Amino acid sequence: MATMTAGQPLLQVQDLDVCFGRRRIPAVRGLSFELGRGQRLGLIGESGSGKSVTSLAVMGLLPDNAHVSGSVQVNAHEVIGSSDKELSRLRGDVMSMVFQEPMTALDPTMTCGRQVAEVLRLHQGAAPGAARQAVVDMLERVGLPTASRIADAYPHELSGGQRQRVMMAMALVNAPDLVICDEPTTALDVTVQARVLKVLDEQLDAAGAACLFISHDLAVVSQVCDEVMVMWHGRVVERGSIAQVLGDPQHGYTKGLVATARLDLVEPGQRLPVVEDFWDGAAQRAEEDR
Ligand SMILES: Nc1ncnc2c1ncn2[C@@H]1O[C@H](COP(=O)(O)OP(=O)(O)OP(=O)(O)O)[C@@H](O)[C@H]1O
Numbered sequence: 159m160a161t162m163t164a165g166q167p168l169l170q171v172q173d174l175d176v177c178f179g180r181r182r183i184p185a186v187r188g189l190s191f192e193l194g195r196g197q198r199l200g201l202i203g204e205s206g207s208g209k210s211v212t213s214l215a216v217m218g219l220l221p222d223n224a225h226v227s228g229s230v231q232v233n234a235h236e237v238i239g240s241s242d243k244e245l246s247r248l249r250g251d252v253m254s255m256v257f258q259e260p261m262t263a264l265d266p267t268m269t270c271g272r273q274v275a276e277v278l279r280l281h282q283g284a285a286p287g288a289a290r291q292a293v294v295d296m297l298e299r300v301g302l303p304t305a306s307r308i309a310d311a312y313p314h315e316l317s318g319g320q321r322q323r324v325m326m327a328m329a330l331v332n333a334p335d336l337v338i339c340d341e342p343t344t345a346l347d348v349t350v351q352a353r354v355l356k357v358l359d360e361q362l363d364a365a366g367a368a369c370l371f372i373s374h375d376l377a378v379v380s381q382v383c384d385e386v387m388v389m390w391h392g393r394v395v396e397r398g399s400i401a402q403v404l405g406d407p408q409h410g411y412t413k414g415l416v417a418t419a420r421l422d423l424v425e426p427g428q429r430l431p432v433v434e435d436f437w438d439g440a441a442q443r444a445e446e447d448r
Pocket residue numbers: 178179184185203204205206207208209210211212221223374
């Protein structure tokens with residue numbers, strides 16, 4: 159596997175285009191961005207703006223009906239066009255992903271401990287006995303106090319928050335350089351969400367890992383990330399520090415998002431604002447598509 163080239167960022171995406179199907183409907187258009195080692199970048203945007211497609215392109219997990227051009231380099235290794243063998247080495251060794259819905263990402267027929275151990279075995283060749291202690295340690299590190307019991311449980315025996323932590327343990331156990339999180343806490347209630355985000359924050363720090371964090375929610379992104387990038391209609395329309403983007407949003411969509419986050423300005427009895435109250439995205443999309 160290629161080693162890091164001096165000066166090259168950990169993740170470098172250049173002119174990435176992704177479209178789908180025979181009609182080549184664009185999902186990501188001319189996307190370029192970089193992420194340095196240990197950096198944490200939030201990726202926000204309305205539904206369908208291309209956030210998940212971007213993360214799947216970085217992981218080399220796009221479906222067969224996707225047409226891809228451009229370049230995605232992780233640790234100076236090109237993802238686009240790489241073989242399955244090269245990609246599976248990169249995934250787990252260098253990058254990993256936490257998905258929104260752990261129930262679909264976890265194998266229902268395997269205990270949680272075995273699933274974490276499997277990641278260790280595949281990427282570090284750990285022996286089964288040695289893996290058990292490493293797995294229990296990792297489950298403890300993601301805030302599961304009864305780690306030994308959780309290791310022996312099947313996914314359906316756990317709560318949503320516990321399952322999400324098991325996924326996080328799988329994503330972090332090999333100390334990857336880059337962790338991609340796609341709406342990891344959207345399905346959780348607010349207090350569990352806050353705890354899971356805190357654990358993620360601590361574990362990213364401990365591993366010195368970079369993070370690409372996808373969310374609809376600026377408040378969630380600001381708990382984990384240093385910077386935020388806003389996607390709209392398959393393109394990046396804005397990037398800056400959390401303080402910059404919250405304090406002085408530039409794009410119409412971002413202005414709407416920041417305005418809707420100001421719940422303190424909502425009078426009792428008034429309906430909650432939505433982005434469309436501040437910005438007509440549909441009209442702009444129609445304009446761009448013409
Ligand atoms: N497998 C697929 N086949 C066809 N079109 C797809 C496929 N996956 C995604 N798309 C399309 O690509 C566009 C971008 O989708 P993507 O899932 O990246 O959006 P998103 O910003 O992550 O949205 P959300 O916040 O709702 O998850 C959408 O128009 C979507 O319909």
